[in-house]
Amino acid sequence: MNFDFSDAQKALKQQTRDFLRAACDTTVPRRVLEDADEPFARDLWQQIGANESPGIAVPEEYGGIGFGYLELCVVAEELGRAVAPVPFSSSVYLATEAVLLGGSEEQKQRLLPRLATGETIGTFALSEGPGLATPANMQATLRGGTLSGTKMPVPDGDIADFCVVVARDGDGVSLALVDLDGSGVSREQVETLDPSRSHARITFDGAEAEPLGEAGQGWALKDRVFDRAAVLFAMEQLGGADACLQMAIGYAKGRYAFGRPIGSFQAIKHKLADIYIKNELARANCYYGAWALSTDAPELPVAAAAARVGATQAFHFASKENIQTHGGIGFTWESDCHLYYRRSKLLALSIGSERVWKDRLISGLEQQEAA
Amino acid sequence: MDFNDTPEQAAYRDEVRAWLNANAEPRKDRPSVSRRLDAEEGLILAKKWQALKAEAGYACRHWPTAHGGQSRPMIETIIYDQEEANYDVPTGFFGIGLGMCGPIMAQYATEEQQARYIPPMIRGDEVWCQLFSEPAAGSDVAGLRTRCHRDGDDWVVNGQKVWTSGAHYSDWGILVARHDSSLPKHKGLTFFFIDMKSPGIEIKPIKQINGGSNFNEVFFTNVRVPDSQRLGAIGEGWQVAIATLMNERLAVGDAPPPDFREVMKLAAACELDGRSALEDSSVREKIADWYVEAMGMKHTKARTLTALSQGKVPGPENSIGKVVSASKLQNVSSFGADLMDMGGVITDPSLMPSSALFQQSFLYSPGLRIAGGTDEILRNIIAERVLGLPGEIRVDRDVPYNDIPTGN
Numbered sequence: 001m002n003f004d005f006s007d008a009q010k011a012l013k014q015q016t017r018d019f020l021r022a023a024c025d026t027t028v029p030r031r032v033l034e035d036a037d038e039p040f041a042r043d044l045w046q047q048i049g050a051n052e053s054p055g056i057a058v059p060e061e062y063g064g065i066g067f068g069y070l071e072l073c074v075v076a077e078e079l080g081r082a083v084a085p086v087p088f089s090s091s092v093y094l095a096t097e098a099v100l101l102g103g104s105e106e107q108k109q110r111l112l113p114r115l116a117t118g119e120t121i122g123t124f125a126l127s128e129g130p131g132l133a134t135p136a137n138m139q140a141t142l143r144g145g146t147l148s149g150t151k152m153p154v155p156d157g158d159i160a161d162f163c164v165v166v167a168r169d170g171d172g173v174s175l176a177l178v179d180l181d182g183s184g185v186s187r188e189q190v191e192t193l194d195p196s197r198s199h200a201r202i203t204f205d206g207a208e209a210e211p212l213g214e215a216g217q218g219w220a221l222k223d224r225v226f227d228r229a230a231v232l233f234a235m236e237q238l239g240g241a242d243a244c245l246q247m248a249i250g251y252a253k254g255r256y257a258f259g260r261p262i263g264s265f266q267a268i269k270h271k272l273a274d275i276y277i278k279n280e281l282a283r284a285n286c287y288y289g290a291w292a293l294s295t296d297a298p299e300l301p302v303a304a305a306a307a308r309v310g311a312t313q314a315f316h317f318a319s320k321e322n323i324q325t326h327g328g329i330g331f332t333w334e335s336d337c338h339l340y341y342r343r344s345k346l347l348a349l350s351i352g353s354e355r356v357w358k359d360r361l362i363s364g365l366e367q368q369e370a371a
Numbered sequence: 372m373d374f375n376d377t378p379e380q381a382a383y384r385d386e387v388r389a390w391l392n393a394n395a396e397p398r399k400d401r402p403s404v405s406r407r408l409d410a411e412e413g414l415i416l417a418k419k420w421q422a423l424k425a426e427a428g429y430a431c432r433h434w435p436t437a438h439g440g441q442s443r444p445m446i447e448t449i450i451y452d453q454e455e456a457n458y459d460v461p462t463g464f465f466g467i468g469l470g471m472c473g474p475i476m477a478q479y480a481t482e483e484q485q486a487r488y489i490p491p492m493i494r495g496d497e498v499w500c501q502l503f504s505e506p507a508a509g510s511d512v513a514g515l516r517t518r519c520h521r522d523g524d525d526w527v528v529n530g531q532k533v534w535t536s537g538a539h540y541s542d543w544g545i546l547v548a549r550h551d552s553s554l555p556k557h558k559g560l561t562f563f564f565i566d567m568k569s570p571g572i573e574i575k576p577i578k579q580i581n582g583g584s585n586f587n588e589v590f591f592t593n594v595r596v597p598d599s600q601r602l603g604a605i606g607e608g609w610q611v612a613i614a615t616l617m618n619e620r621l622a623v624g625d626a627p628p629p630d631f632r633e634v635m636k637l638a639a640a641c642e643l644d645g646r647s648a649l650e651d652s653s654v655r656e657k658i659a660d661w662y663v664e665a666m667g668m669k670h671t672k673a674r675t676l677t678a679l680s681q682g683k684v685p686g687p688e689n690s691i692g693k694v695v696s697a698s699k700l701q702n703v704s705s706f707g708a709d710l711m712d713m714g715g716v717i718t719d720p721s722l723m724p725s726s727a728l729f730q731q732s733f734l735y736s737p738g739l740r741i742a743g744g745t746d747e748i749l750r751n752i753i754a755e756r757v758l759g760l761p762g763e764i765r766v767d768r769d770v771p772y773n774d775i776p777t778g779n
Contacts, residue, residue: 001380001446001680002373003673070372249758264761266747269754276753277691281667288670291372310663358659359652365635365662366649 013074032085039198055116063113080239095122102213125151157200172216176209194342234311244318282314305361421495439490468499479602560608581734697739
């Protein structure tokens with residue numbers, strides 16, 4: 001039994017944390033949040049690229065570092081802790097994974113080296129507006145190598161170089177790569193709950209689309225990409241949840257009311273203990289998900305769903321109770337509480353809501369039961 | 372990361388499995404043997420089982436050979452417990468003795484006393500209980516009122532203990548009593564081990580919500596205890612009591628059923644709106660929540676085991692176990708009964724799915740949220756010891772015990 005990260009992985013985590021503490025304190029996400037003209041922290045993204053973090057799990061033959069997914073997981077946790085305003089999740093967890101899983105050898109050779117250094121930013125487009133996207137209600141359509149339809153919100157869709165699009169293709173669903181600077185593509189920023197991460201509405205009008213993976217098998221490929229991404233999103237959520245707990249503890253120790261620190265009141269203690277409990281359960285599920293991801297275990301779909309559900313709940317709870325612990329000041333724009341509160345909801349709805357993942361979890365258990 | 376045993380651990384696990392297969396029945400979907408039998412019958416079987424285990428060298432395997440253990444690493448005890456949990460064996464009588472009384476005897480008793488008392492404890496020949504809680508001292512156990520005074524070579528004990536698991540079938544007990552009421556509450560306490568058959572001890576079972584009687588009231592009237600059975604110095608009782616509680620066994624087994632597995636099975640068999648309840652999205656969401664909690668606990672234990680197998684002290688993550696599992700059990704039980712709709716109130720095992728396991732645990736689970744530290748006290752502990760929040764302001768710490776307000 002060795003259910004722990006290795007010393008080298010822990011060192012990478014500490015190194016990433018130290019780097020982000022210096023390069024991405026909360027003034028950085030706040031800057032992006034407040035400045036509509038800065039869709040992401042370009043300077044930070046360049047440094048992350050220079051560290052080759054986007055290529056941490058990309059095999060060396062495709063220009064990556066070729067470490068593995070446990071290493072990517074520890075980086076994800078720290079990015080979440082820092083509320084980093086960069087397109088890491090879109091480009092790494094979604095676009096890079098989609099190319100790794102579904103791409104031809106030529107596509108991998110062409111796309112991965114630049115994704116691995118952050119020079120190219122990719123993203124993934126599924127949603128077409130409010131409501132659950134399904135193969136049946138998908139409007140975006142592939143026809144004769146072109147794509148038409150509208151996708152929103154597309155994370156980083158306003159700044160990405162290319163996009164993996166899920167679209168109707170004859171009777172089935174396929175994935176396609178679309179150059180977002182090509183003709184037939186128009187995009188505009190849409191306002192979201194968390195402006196520290198930009199999102200777009202993208203309209204495709206006969207845009208050139210290159211098939212990714214087998215035609216008609218796009219939905220299953222999307223599921224596989226999302227299973228893997230779910231673990232990485234969960235690690236970010238876990239980092240965010242822990243940041244909220246630490247922030248709430250710090251405030252509860254230093255804020256005095258009725259002549260004593262508010263952290264000495266059981267009403268506050270029990271609230272923070274509950275955050276800790278949810279975070280620890282989420283952490284254990286995330287670590288198991290990380291193991292399943294790193295070994296491509298058959299347990300991955302269920303493990304990823306459990307990590308995702310646990311971390312979504314933990315970050316939501318921690319971010320809202322952090323505001324509550326702060327009282328009135330926590331509701332101000334000036335306080336950092338809302339950075340986490342916004343991010344928690346954003347991450348909770350990226351790649352599908354809690355309800356969707358719970359259903360996927362039970363379906364996975366039913367399949368295990370039947371097998 | 373890997374979840375595999377080392378080759379040595381794997382070999383040991385195989386050996387344990389083979390032994391268990393030869394000596395016990397695998398667990399089935401019904402209440403365990405300990406719940407099916409009354410305490411008297413259960414105890415006879417449990418003593419036999421414990422003796423068999425001890426004979427084979429599986430009882431308290433990590434304890435020193437000198438005390439009747441095998442001086443093996445803690446991880447072997449855990450592997451045994453994990454494997455034993457898959458079998459329907461009579462347990463539940465020796466947890467207090469082996470979890471708390473044995474270790475505290477090993478720490479504070481003389482060598483002669485250790486040689487006399489610990490081996491029979493391991494074999495299950497003698498059962499031990501713990502006499503801490505009192506009617507006026509539950510969460511605030513240092514507020515206890517049972518008095519003791521010195522008389523020659525003996526101490527004389529008067530007062531009442533409560534919530535004493537197994538007092539009625541115990542041979543020995545560990546006891547904290549107040550020798551000086553003029554000192555502040557934590558300073559006037561002294562610790563003993565006592566013969567539960569001593570004259571002046573009267574034991575009355577407490578009938579619980581679920582109709583069972585796992586606990587007792589224990590009354591002391593001029594009970595004499597030799598001074599040689601004092602553990603620690605006079606006035607050191609609180610420190611010894613705390614050391615005792617720190618020894619509480621690491622919970623490595625799964626929480627008692629029903630859990631998500633049982634609810635899932637039940638939901639698959641129950642009909643809701645003309646289809647299997649397991650197809651209902653509200654049912655699926657609940658089961659998913661419990662699965663995530665159950666796996667969170669399981670993997671948290673894996674983190675604890677990792678620390679242990681590397682010879683490290685487990686981190687604070689182990690402290691969350693009971694808070695999570697006790698409430699979960701209560702909620703799962705209640706939901707299971709709901710799935711049976713109007714029929715869910717029936718408790719006759721012969722008429723009900725899983726032999727009325729959900730109904731039984733509905734009535735049993737409130738106790739788990741209180742026993743061994745209430746949900747509230749455990750949250751205080753997490754907040755203060757793990758998160759480092761300041762302690763509650765205390766009005767009774769430095770006041771003579773006699774002057775502390777008592778209320779009801």
